[in-house]
Amino acid sequence: MTAKVAMFSWEFPPKIVGGIARHVYGLSRALTKIGVETLVFTCEFPGTPREENVDGVRVFRVDSYRAPTPDLGTWDLLMNQAMEESAAQVLASESGHVDILHAHEWLVAKSTIGLKHTLRIPLVATLHATEYGRRNGLHDDNERMIHQTEHWLAYEAWRVICCSRYMSDHVSWAFSLPPEKIDTIPNGVEVAKFVGTFHRASFRKLYAMAEEKIVLFVGRLVYEKGASLIVEAIPHVLARVNAKFVFVGEGYMKEQLISRTRELGVAQKAFFTGYVDEKTLRQLYRIADVCVFPSLYEPFGIVALEAMAARAPVVAADTGGLSDVVDHDKTGVKVYSNNVESLTWGIIRILTDDAYANYLKTNASEKILDLYSWDQIAVRTRSVYQRILEEYEKGVWKPIAL
Amino acid sequence: MEKAAVELAKSGCKLDVVTYHDSLLGTEERPEGFRVHRVSNPVRTHVNIVTWAVTLNTELERVAANVILEIQGEPRLIHVAEWLCVPAAVQLKKTLAVPFVLSLCSTEPERSPGGPLSESIKYFEKTGCLEAVKVVVGSARRAELIQKLYAVGKEKLAILDLGDQWVEELMEQYKAALNPRERPQQPALR
Numbered sequence: 001m002t003a004k005v006a007m008f009s010w011e012f013p014p015k016i017v018g019g020i021a022r023h024v025y026g027l028s029r030a031l032t033k034i035g036v037e038t039l040v041f042t043c044e045f046p047g048t049p050r051e052e053n054v055d056g057v058r059v060f061r062v063d064s065y066r067a068p069t070p071d072l073g074t075w076d077l078l079m080n081q082a083m084e085e086s087a088a089q090v091l092a093s094e095s096g097h098v099d100i101l102h103a104h105e106w107l108v109a110k111s112t113i114g115l116k117h118t119l120r121i122p123l124v125a126t127l128h129a130t131e132y133g134r135r136n137g138l139h140d141d142n143e144r145m146i147h148q149t150e151h152w153l154a155y156e157a158w159r160v161i162c163c164s165r166y167m168s169d170h171v172s173w174a175f176s177l178p179p180e181k182i183d184t185i186p187n188g189v190e191v192a193k194f195v196g197t198f199h200r201a202s203f204r205k206l207y208a209m210a211e212e213k214i215v216l217f218v219g220r221l222v223y224e225k226g227a228s229l230i231v232e233a234i235p236h237v238l239a240r241v242n243a244k245f246v247f248v249g250e251g252y253m254k255e256q257l258i259s260r261t262r263e264l265g266v267a268q269k270a271f272f273t274g275y276v277d278e279k280t281l282r283q284l285y286r287i288a289d290v291c292v293f294p295s296l297y298e299p300f301g302i303v304a305l306e307a308m309a310a311r312a313p314v315v316a317a318d319t320g321g322l323s324d325v326v327d328h329d330k331t332g333v334k335v336y337s338n339n340v341e342s343l344t345w346g347i348i349r350i351l352t353d354d355a356y357a358n359y360l361k362t363n364a365s366e367k368i369l370d371l372y373s374w375d376q377i378a379v380r381t382r383s384v385y386q387r388i389l390e391e392y393e394k395g396v397w398k399p400i401a402l
Numbered sequence: 403m404e405k406a407a408v409e410l411a412k413s414g415c416k417l418d419v420v421t422y423h424d425s426l427l428g429t430e431e432r433p434e435g436f437r438v439h440r441v442s443n444p445v446r447t448h449v450n451i452v453t454w455a456v457t458l459n460t461e462l463e464r465v466a467a468n469v470i471l472e473i474q475g476e477p478r479l480i481h482v483a484e485w486l487c488v489p490a491a492v493q494l495k496k497t498l499a500v501p502f503v504l505s506l507c508s509t510e511p512e513r514s515p516g517g518p519l520s521e522s523i524k525y526f527e528k529t530g531c532l533e534a535v536k537v538v539v540g541s542a543r544r545a546e547l548i549q550k551l552y553a554v555g556k557e558k559l560a561i562l563d564l565g566d567q568w569v570e571e572l573m574e575q576y577k578a579a580l581n582p583r584e585r586p587q588q589p590a591l592r
Contacts, residue, residue: 067525118497
C-alpha cells in the first residue's frame with residue numbers, strides 16, 4: 001500500500017528556527033525516495049518561491065503575516081487559518097489528493113485538525129517536545145494554552161510519533177495517552193554531510209593550541225542544556241589533561257558562564273564561539289577529541305547524533321533522549337545527570353585513552369548507519385502510515401462526495 | 403439567532419444550528435423542526451478572545467462538516483453571525499465548496515478601535531466580507547460603513563429590515579446566495 005502524505009510544519013529550510021525544519025526536510029526527502037509522495041505546507045520565507053519542488057517533495061509556502069498580532073499564540077492561529085485555507089485548495093483538487101495528514105508540533109494543530117474533519121483523512125502527529133518539558137511545568141496561561149493545544153493534537157491524531165522512548169513515556173503521561181497509540185521513531189542525521197576533506201590543522205589552530213585536546217559543547221547556553229556543569233568541570237579536567245573547552249551556541253547564560261570561567265581562573269581555556277554556520281559546526285565536530293552533552297532536559301539530543309556521525313567520541317548525561325542515543329561503554333560514555341564529578345570522570349576517561357575513544361567512535365558510526373539514517377527512519381515512518389491506512393480502510397469514517 | 407432559526411424552520415427552511423456551550427454538548431432536536439449542535443472549546447485556557455474564537459471554530463467546522471456531508475442532493479448554504487464564526491465558514495467554503503452568508507451587527511472599528519486585537523479581528527471581518535456571497539446588515543448606515551471599511555461591493559450587501567417580511571427577505575437572500583453563478587467551484591473529492 002503506497003501512501004501520499006501532506007506534512008505541515010511552521011519551519012522548513014531555508015526557514016530554520018529549531019530542529020523541526022531539518023527533521024521535516026530529511027524525512028520528507030527520504031520518504032519521497034522510497035515512493036511515498038510527499039507534500040509539505042509551511043510558512044513563507046523571504047526570497048523563496050510560494051511553490052517549489054525540493055528533491056521530489058512538493059513544498060507550498062503560506063503567507064503567515066496576514067494581520068498584525070500581539071503575541072505568538074494569536075500569530076500561530078492566524079497562520080494556521082492561512083495554512084488551512086491554502087492546503088484545502090491544494091488537497092481538495094484532483095492532483096492534490098492525499099491519504100495521510102502529518103502534523104509536526106502544536107504550531108500546526110488547528111489547521112491539520114480542521115482538514116482532518118472536513119476532508120476525512122487520518123492525521124498523524126509528531127510531538128518533538130512538550131511545553132511542560134520545555135518550561136519544567138506550566139506557569140502561565142500562555143504555557144497552559146500551548147499545553148492544551150498539544151493535548152488536543154495528540155487526542156485528534158490517529159497515531160502519535162515521538163523521537164525517543166523518554167519522549168514517548170513523557171507524552172503518554174502529560175496527555176493521558178494510551179502508550180499503544182505512540183510510535184517511537186528517532187530523529188535522523190545525514191551521515192554524508194560529515195565526510196569530505198578540509199585542512200584539519202589550520203582549522204584546528206583557530207580554536208586550540210596543538211598540544212591542547214578539544215572538548216566541544218554544542219547547544220543553547222540555557223540552564224537545561226547543562227553548559228554550567230562543563231564550566232565547573234574545567235579545573236578538574238585540567239588537573240589531568242591539557243584541553244581547550246569550546247562552547248558553540250548562544251543563550252541567556254552566556255555572560256554568566258564567561259564570568260564563571262574568570263572566577264575559576266580558566267577563562268583562557270574556554271572559548272565561546274556564539275553561533276557558527278553549519279559547515280564550521282561539522283568541521284568542529286570532526287576535530288573534537290570529545291563532545292560533551294550534559295543536558296538536564298533533552299527530548300532527543302540531535303547534537304549527540306551529529307557528533308557520532310562525525311566520528312567524535314561522546315559524553316552524555318543519562319537524560320531524556322540522550323539515554324537512547326548513547327549506550328554506555330559502547331557508543332559513548334553516559335554520566336550522571338547534574339553531577340560535575342561524574343561529568344569530569346567521563347571527559348577524562350575518553351581524553352586519556354585513545355584506544356577506548358576509537359572503540360566508541362567505531363561502534364557509534366555503526367549505530368548511526370543502522371538506526372539513525374533518514375532512509376531507515378523513512379521506512380519506519382512509512383510502516384506507521386501503512387498501519388493507519390489499513391485500519392482506516394476497515395472503518396466507516398470516509399470522505400463523502402458532495 | 404434563535405428567533406431567526408424558529409421563523410426559518412416555520413417557513414420550510416431545513417436547518418441546523420451549530421453553536422457553543424461549555425457543558426450542554428451534543429445534538430438537540432427542537433420541536434420547531436430544526437436541530438441545535440453545541441460544541442465546547444477544545445482548548446480551555448486562552449490568552450485572548452481571538453485565540454479562543456479560532457480554536458472554537460475548528461470544532462464548529464468539524465460538526466458543521468458532518469452536517470453538510472449528511473445532506474445529499476440538496477443545496478447547502480452556511481449562514482454565520484459575526485467575525486467569531488468566520489474562520490469555520492471560510493474553511494468550509496474552501497474545502498467543501500459550500501457558500502456562506504455573513505451577518506454583521508457591528509464592526510470592530512465601532513466597538514474598540516485601536517485595541518491590541520483590533521487588527522486581527524478586522525482581518526476576520528474583512529475576510530468574511532470578501533469570501534461571503536452575501537453580507538447581511540441591519541441598516542443602510544452600517545452597509546455604507548462596511549463598504550468603506552472592507553471594500554465590499556454594493557451588490558454583495560443586503561439590508562435586512564426587521565419588519566413583518568424579514569423572514570421572506572432573508573429567504574430571498576439565501577436564494578440569491580445559492581444562485582449557481584455566485585457559487586464557488588466544487589472541488590473534486592474522492
